[in-house]
Amino acid sequence: MEKRPASFYVLSAFFALFILFLYGPTITIAILSFQGPEGGLTFPMRGASLYWFKDLFEEQAVGDIWGAFGRSLVLGLMVMVTTLVVSVLGGMAFRQRFTGSTALFYLIIASLVIPSILVSLGVGLIFQQAGLKVHWATSGFGSQLTWTLPFGLLIMFAVFNRFDKAYEEAARDQGATAWQTFWYITLPMIAPSLIGVGLFGFTLSYDEFARTLLTAGSYNTLPLEIFGMTTNVTTPVIYALGTLTTLFSFIVIGTALAAVMVASRRKAKRAAIARAAEKAANAGRAEG
Structure with a gap:
């Protein structure tokens, strides 16, 4: 057996410390x-x-533990659905180059580098100045989207960059409308990635503290409730x-x-069925 270099053991020790x-x-x-x-x-x-x-x-x-848990759960689901829908629409839009697309991309990603507490403060001030009530389901929802949407869009950009447009072109050649192409071709192919986007949206929302701190209003989400519990x-x-x-x-x-x-x-099953059908069709044409 080949002797492992010393760097292997150093990196293994570092990884073990990281896991710990x-x-x-x-x-x-x-x-x-x-x-x-x-x-x-x-x-x-x-x-x-x-x-x-x-x-x-x-x-x-x-404390209001179970009330806070319920609010975090509902807020997480709201953020998850919104992140999914907007990320897919944004990913589809960015498949085509348009004027200002580069600037818009960097503007979207910029929210990830802005300190979360400043986002929370800014959203809370906007709602107050507009005469709107600061509430976890409105201002809290909006501030969390500034955190989840960039991640969802980045995932969809990566997915569509690797997407083979030939499948969509084949569907349109067969007379499918744009909606039919999306529903029967595009959506099933990107479905596993959509689950990842939804998971990102929910978990980031469920765990978020800083962007909810000044936008949750009178009712705490679970992270805020736990933080309050640490003091008493x-x-x-x-x-x-x-x-x-x-x-x-x-x-x-x-x-x-x-x-x-x-x-x-x-x-994989649909792909296998399609290959079998294509093989049978080729065999039929060969016999004819």
């Missing part, structure tokens, strides 16, 4: 959430139980909440990955 840094805090919180009833916020643990998970579901639990909660109930929200995030990601696998298999 990435998941270590989450694992620590998950462990501490199983403290016993007399447990605190630090090690060593005082017993092991599900007491703090039960306390989290009690009516007297601190001195029990592992906050760790239990963190563990459950992390588990929910993994469930969302797992569901998205499963959907991508199903979409990919269906795409």
